[in-house]
Amino acid sequence: MANGFTVVQADPPPKVTRPKWQLWGAVIGAAIVWWVVYQQLQPLANWLTYELIGLAPESHLGEAVAFFLYDVPKILLLLAGMIFVVSTIRTFFSPEQTRALLGGKRQGVGNILAALLGVVTPFCSCSAVPLFIGFVESGIPIGVTFSFLIAAPMVNEIALVMLLGLFGWQIALLYFITGLIIAIVAGIVIGLLPNVEQGVEDFVWQMQVGSSGEPTTDLSWDSRFSQARQSTVTILQKVWFYVVIGIAVGAFIHGYIPENALANILGKNAWWSVPVAVLLGVPMYANAAGIIPVVHALMEKGASLGPVLAFMMSVVALSLPEMIILRRVLKLRLIVMFVGIVTTGIIFTGYLFNLVL
Amino acid sequence: MVIKVLGAGCANCQKVVALAQEVVTELGLEATVEKVTDMQAIMSYGVMSTPGLVIDETVVGSGGIPSKAQMKQLIQSKIG
Numbered sequence: 001m002a003n004g005f006t007v008v009q010a011d012p013p014p015k016v017t018r019p020k021w022q023l024w025g026a027v028i029g030a031a032i033v034w035w036v037v038y039q040q041l042q043p044l045a046n047w048l049t050y051e052l053i054g055l056a057p058e059s060h061l062g063e064a065v066a067f068f069l070y071d072v073p074k075i076l077l078l079l080a081g082m083i084f085v086v087s088t089i090r091t092f093f094s095p096e097q098t099r100a101l102l103g104g105k106r107q108g109v110g111n112i113l114a115a116l117l118g119v120v121t122p123f124c125s126c127s128a129v130p131l132f133i134g135f136v137e138s139g140i141p142i143g144v145t146f147s148f149l150i151a152a153p154m155v156n157e158i159a160l161v162m163l164l165g166l167f168g169w170q171i172a173l174l175y176f177i178t179g180l181i182i183a184i185v186a187g188i189v190i191g192l193l194p195n196v197e198q199g200v201e202d203f204v205w206q207m208q209v210g211s212s213g214e215p216t217t218d219l220s221w222d223s224r225f226s227q228a229r230q231s232t233v234t235i236l237q238k239v240w241f242y243v244v245i246g247i248a249v250g251a252f253i254h255g256y257i258p259e260n261a262l263a264n265i266l267g268k269n270a271w272w273s274v275p276v277a278v279l280l281g282v283p284m285y286a287n288a289a290g291i292i293p294v295v296h297a298l299m300e301k302g303a304s305l306g307p308v309l310a311f312m313m314s315v316v317a318l319s320l321p322e323m324i325i326l327r328r329v330l331k332l333r334l335i336v337m338f339v340g341i342v343t344t345g346i347i348f349t350g351y352l353f354n355l356v357l
Numbered sequence: 358m359v360i361k362v363l364g365a366g367c368a369n370c371q372k373v374v375a376l377a378q379e380v381v382t383e384l385g386l387e388a389t390v391e392k393v394t395d396m397q398a399i400m401s402y403g404v405m406s407t408p409g410l411v412i413d414e415t416v417v418g419s420g421g422i423p424s425k426a427q428m429k430q431l432i433q434s435k436i437g
Contacts, residue, residue, distance in 0.1 A: 005410075005421030007431070095405040095420070122420055126367035127406040129396065134405035207396075210403040230424065328396070 006094055006122075023222055031081075038077055045070035064255025071166075071247045071293065076240060078165045079158065079289075083235050086157040087228035090122045091219055095131055098148070102140050107191045110144035115183040118151030125153060125322045132329050136200065137209045143191020149326075150342060151183035154317040158239060162292035167299075174353075175309060182313070182345040189341050190334075199334025242290030250293035257301050266303030274350035277307035278343055281314030291315055310350030317342055358388035358435065359414075363399045364407035372422050373408045380428045386436070 048069050049055050055062035098121045102114055123131065128149060135145040155176055163172040190196060197205075219227075266273050295308045323335055330338070360377050364370030370392065377390045393399060393411075402411060406420035410428075412435045423431065 005418055005423040005427065007418040007423075007427070099405070122406065124367075124369075124406070124420075126364075126369065127420070129365065130399055130407055131405045133396070133400055134403075137400075203397075207400050210401045231421075234422075 020221075023225065027225060034077065034081055038074070041074050041077075042070055045073075060255045062255075064251040067254045068247055068251035071251070072244055075162065075165050075243055075247065075293070076236070078161045079239070079243070080232055080236060082157050082161040082164075083232045084228050086120075087231040088224055089120055091224040091227055093117070093121045095121055095123065095127075095134070099135055099138055099140065102135070102144060102148075103138060105140070105144060107141055107143055107188060110141060111147040111184045111187040111191070114140075114144045114147040114187065115151040115155075115180045118148040118183065119155045119180075121148075121152065123152040125319070125325065128322060128325050129328055132326070133204055133207055134209060136204060137207055141191055142196050142200065143187045143189075145187075146190045146338065147183045147187030150186055150317060151180060153319075153322070154183060154313060155179040156316065158235070158289055159292070159312065159316055162289060166292060166296040171305070171309075175312075178309075178349050178352075179313065179317075182317075182342065182349060186338075186341045186345050190338060193337060196334070199331050199337070201329050201331060204329050239289040243293070246290030246293040250297035253294070253297035254300060257297075259300075260302040264302075266298060266307050273304075273307040274310050274347050274354070277311035277350065278314040278318075278346050281311045282318050283320055304354055306350040306352075306354030309353055310346050313346045313349070314343070317346070358386060358412065358432075360388055360390045360432070361393050361411040362390070363393045363402060363404050363409035363411060363419075365394045365396065365399070367407060369422055370408040373410060376422070376425060376428050377410070377432075380425065380432055384429070384432065386432070388432075 045066050049062060049066040050057055053065065055065055057063075057066075098117045101117065102110060105113060132145060132149065135148070136142060160172050160176060163175050193199070264270065266277075292312065295303070295311060299305065299308055318339060323339065326338075327335060360381070362370055362374045362377065364373075374390055374392055381388045381390060399407065399409065402409060402416050404416060404419045408422070409419040410417050410423065410431070412431065415435075417431050417435075418427075
């Protein structure tokens, strides 16, 4: 995901220092406005659909429209709030610091720490290559590096918000925890592969890595919040369209597809639904925002949670473009192993959800 | 002045190049803006998140697109 530009030197002192209460007042005020608006969404959507447009409450079209008018602002508001909070947290972290924290950690503890840091460290898959080289060159074990690289895209704030908004906090938490576990276990397994070092392109080991100054994470709250605001706007600009399209498709399914239509294809009893869902997810990339509303609607119609979550995980964790980027530092053999191990983990998780829930 | 943008052709890197060029033109500076895409060269600056911004061989920032005001300030602080 997009993340903030960090400056190497400390911020110059701001020309006009606003009093502290003004800054916190603005943030708290915004949070209150956010909450009040959020509470009004359902009544507002109903009023718009049934009173203003005048659709019949029991009609297919009425249900679809009310669903759309409620979900679009709800998800966008949730996204804005959550991205702002996560971006603020991320101003405390940088890849360089994460590398320092992971330095000297062994397999095991290192994998757990790497997966957790993967969630909070600002990271974009387009910098996967320099990050990989930077980590490996500084002596961080390959398995630990992979735990980071798997967790960073999989447990991302957009997927979490969409799950929270549409499926509730229990499912979001379940996704968060299983995502971390997959990243940890897959990293440990990769680290245990025989001769894993030889799976990395030879030039990586000959690289001379320089050191730039540590990007500063010692900022004023003023610049933390303004950075967070900036990245919230950037990310929303990037995803709002997918959200709208995804919810539109979801609303159509919600209003028009009969209940339980999918129980036979995507239900618990179809054993092949989990692997098929994972395979379908691989070619899709970075559209978590658009895909979650669709899978949510599918679930209402009888799809079970296992294939649905497996599909989502494979969409975000196994993307073709990222594999192509990583191919520059990894030999094909290791990429195949990596995909195979993560796929196995996701399929296993999918069956586990079907079993437990 | 030499401004280098480190990054292997990602969309954000192009934007940083364009932004740097714009600020340089606006300030009327004699400066060249270069793209550095070679991985060894990028790593030699120790940058782990692209795009990285280097002014006169010093890394001044990385990991995103600076705001125009930030870019201006970074460039100006290197003049005087």
